[in-house]
Amino acid sequence: MRKRYLAITGSILALAIPAWAAGSIQFPVDLDNLAARATESVNVTLDASMLHLASDFLGNNDPDQAKVKQIVSKLNGVYVRSFEFDKPGQYSMRDVAKIRAQLRKPEWTQIVGVQSSKGEHTEIYVRKNGNQVGGLVVLDAEPKELTIVDIDGAINPKELSELGGHMGIPKIGIGHEGAGGH
Amino acid sequence: MTPFEAELKRALARREPSEDFSARVLARTQEKKVGQTIAFRLPGRLLTWALAAALLLALGGGVAYQRHERAVRGQTAKRQLLLAMQIAGSKLHYARQQVMQVEGMEIE
Numbered sequence: 448m449r450k451r452y453l454a455i456t457g458s459i460l461a462l463a464i465p466a467w468a469a470g471s472i473q474f475p476v477d478l479d480n481l482a483a484r485a486t487e488s489v490n491v492t493l494d495a496s497m498l499h500l501a502s503d504f505l506g507n508n509d510p511d512q513a514k515v516k517q518i519v520s521k522l523n524g525v526y527v528r529s530f531e532f533d534k535p536g537q538y539s540m541r542d543v544a545k546i547r548a549q550l551r552k553p554e555w556t557q558i559v560g561v562q563s564s565k566g567e568h569t570e571i572y573v574r575k576n577g578n579q580v581g582g583l584v585v586l587d588a589e590p591k592e593l594t595i596v597d598i599d600g601a602i603n604p605k606e607l608s609e610l611g612g613h614m615g616i617p618k619i620g621i622g623h624e625g626a627g628g629h
Numbered sequence: 630m631t632p633f634e635a636e637l638k639r640a641l642a643r644r645e646p647s648e649d650f651s652a653r654v655l656a657r658t659q660e661k662k663v664g665q666t667i668a669f670r671l672p673g674r675l676l677t678w679a680l681a682a683a684l685l686l687a688l689g690g691g692v693a694y695q696r697h698e699r700a701v702r703g704q705t706a707k708r709q710l711l712l713a714m715q716i717a718g719s720k721l722h723y724a725r726q727q728v729m730q731v732e733g734m735e736i737e
Contacts, residue, residue, distance in 0.1 A: 491713040493706060500699070501706035515714055527713045561727040569724045585720045596717040607718050 471574060471582040471599045474528055475545045481530045481593070484537050491527035498522055518607065522600030528593075535566075535590035543568075543588050546595060550584060558604075566590050571604070580604070 482488040493501060502519050505512040519525075530538065550557070550572045559571035567589045574582035583604060585596040598607075630638075 489712065489716065491709045493710055493713065497702075497706045498710065500703045501710040504700075504703040504707040505710075512711075515711065518714070519710065525710060525713045525717075527716055529716055559724045559728060561724060561731070563727070569720070569727060571721065571724055583717075585717060585724070587720050587723075594716065594720060596713065596720060598717060604721055607714070607721055 471524075471597050472546060472549045472584060474526070474595065474597075475542045477539065477542055478528055478595075481538055481542075484532060485530035486533050487529075487531040489527055489529040491525060493525045495523045498525060514606075518602065522598060522602065524597075524599040526595075526597040526599075528595045530593045532591045537591075538588075538593045540588075543586065543593070546584075546586060550586075555584075573604070576601070583607075 479490070482490065498519050502516050505516040505519075507513050507516070532538070547570075549555075550570075554574050555572045556575060557570060557572050559569065561567070561569040568587070570586040572584040572586070573580045574584075576582075579601055580603065581601060583596075583598040583602050585594070587594040
């Protein structure tokens with residue numbers, strides 16, 4: 448009976464893991480449980496086929512959308528998990544540590560690591576693909592906010608940072624300047 | 630033999646059919662068959678056309694639904710993509726600002 452139970456649990460885990468292993472990194476499973484505790488949450492999972500589909504609907508006449516289209520043409524996936532809480536201590540630093548551990552592999556390089564006195568940690572990692580950037584992860588852990596952005600594919604961080612606050616996107620309460628929140 | 634018996638005998642006497650009898654019977658039988666065939670073919674044709682029309686409608690409806698579904702999925706993906714890019718962009722922008730602040734402090 449116990450063996451059967453273990454086998455069933457193993458099968459469920461085996462089915463669940465590939466769903467989380469879609470991007471460059473694996474998001475800890477506990478992360479999605481945070482949505483229930485968060486006052487605001489964003490969950491974006493776009494694989495290559497969905498990016499291609501989204502790209503078809505981006506207008507060429509709008510310069511911002513055209514720019515996004517150009518960036519997206521080189522990508523294999525975009526994954527975002529972002530949570531905002533009404534009080535501190537709602538997420539586990541173990542989840543953050545699990546993500547950091549994956550980014551300690553040799554192919555990843557930390558290009559930015561900022562730690563403020565307010566307990567804000569902002570880290571940017573890039574995956575090298577020869578001389579080019581083959582992936583980018585932004586990890587932003589703040590007392591009342593946790594954001595993980597995983598961009599899989601050839602991306603220029605400068606190109607991406609230029610987009611912030613320049614598109615006609617509805618402002619959300621996540622982020623700093625340009626995002627309208629924080 | 631009574632007159633009635635004589636009448637009966639005459640009525641029941643064997644008589645040869647006319648020479649064209651078989652031909653006439655065959656012709657009538659053929660006529661009936663043709664009529665019957667027409668009577669059964671007409672609904673069959675109608676049924677075929679109706680089926681073809683229904684199939685075309687179903688196919689057209691299927692294609693239209695697929696297009697609609699693709700458009701809905703595409704618009705959702707586009708919104709998600711723009712949101713993801715905005716979050717990523719703003720986080721990078723913030724990180725850059727933080728780095729510049731730190732660098733500025735070090736220079737001072």
